[in-house]
Amino acid sequence: MAQTESQLAGERLARLKADFQVEVLGEWGESGSGAGGEARSGAWTVAELDRLHGTLSLLADAMGGSGRFIQNLVNVAVKKSDIGSHGGEALAHKVSFSVNGSFSAWTVIHEFAHAWDARHNWGLAKKLEKYTGGHTSKFQSFFVKLFGMSDSAFSKPENLPGRRGRKPGCNAAGYFYGDKPSGSNWKFNRVEDFAESVAMYVGWERGNALSQHARNRLIRYTLNDGEKDAFNVPDNWPFYNKYFYPEEGDYAKTLRWRFVDELMKGRILSS
Numbered sequence: 001m002a003q004t005e006s007q008l009a010g011e012r013l014a015r016l017k018a019d020f021q022v023e024v025l026g027e028w029g030e031s032g033s034g035a036g037g038e039a040r041s042g043a044w045t046v047a048e049l050d051r052l053h054g055t056l057s058l059l060a061d062a063m064g065g066s067g068r069f070i071q072n073l074v075n076v077a078v079k080k081s082d083i084g085s086h087g088g089e090a091l092a093h094k095v096s097f098s099v100n101g102s103f104s105a106w107t108v109i110h111e112f113a114h115a116w117d118a119r120h121n122w123g124l125a126k127k128l129e130k131y132t133g134g135h136t137s138k139f140q141s142f143f144v145k146l147f148g149m150s151d152s153a154f155s156k157p158e159n160l161p162g163r164r165g166r167k168p169g170c171n172a173a174g175y176f177y178g179d180k181p182s183g184s185n186w187k188f189n190r191v192e193d194f195a196e197s198v199a200m201y202v203g204w205e206r207g208n209a210l211s212q213h214a215r216n217r218l219i220r221y222t223l224n225d226g227e228k229d230a231f232n233v234p235d236n237w238p239f240y241n242k243y244f245y246p247e248e249g250d251y252a253k254t255l256r257w258r259f260v261d262e263l264m265k266g267r268i269l270s271s
């Protein structure tokens, strides 16, 4: 007898729990369960549970195995909820994905990195900031903006090439990133930097579900002025090259890659 969708989902849920201590909350089932043939809001398909498991395996492998993953994150509940326009949200022991549309492997790693950081009271982001030579100062940011040295408007970004607030300190948080992140915008701060740095590390040159995204993040700085990147955003890429493009285009030569590598290998924290 063929297994039903809910039996298959049950197996996947048990595997997520056993391998990663990750508990998926909500309903599951094939689209078609709803009256109109669409998936119920907040429901998970077996394909999504498989994508979640496969992506968490990448993070666990980077950490040195599922035992290390469980030590680092200690029980995470995952659900889909109505969180507006962004793809995900995270606190210690809790990750939410948007009910609108599906989630990417990149979003999974980004949000689980936040959950890991949150469990350390956002201290991993602080360590990254320090390791890469960055700092956060709203005061200094105010003067950069006041004297017209910012690539944004005074108190907000503009949706125009060269005006999105990508330069150090030219963001809402007053975050002066050090070394070279893979990107920055008005919403960038050390917490987002940490989550993006973990996703870049997991994806960079490993031939997995994050790798093309990671490459796309960097090759845009070699585009011509005004060209659109893989995310459909036009910008003054040659101008930004010096802030973001790593030596020889190799992300593994950045301080962020090295920091995450040390963290994954347990040389920065013991738990």
Ligand SMILES: [Zn+2]
Residues within 6 Å of the ligand: 110, 114, 191, 192, 195
């Ligand atoms: Zn985030």
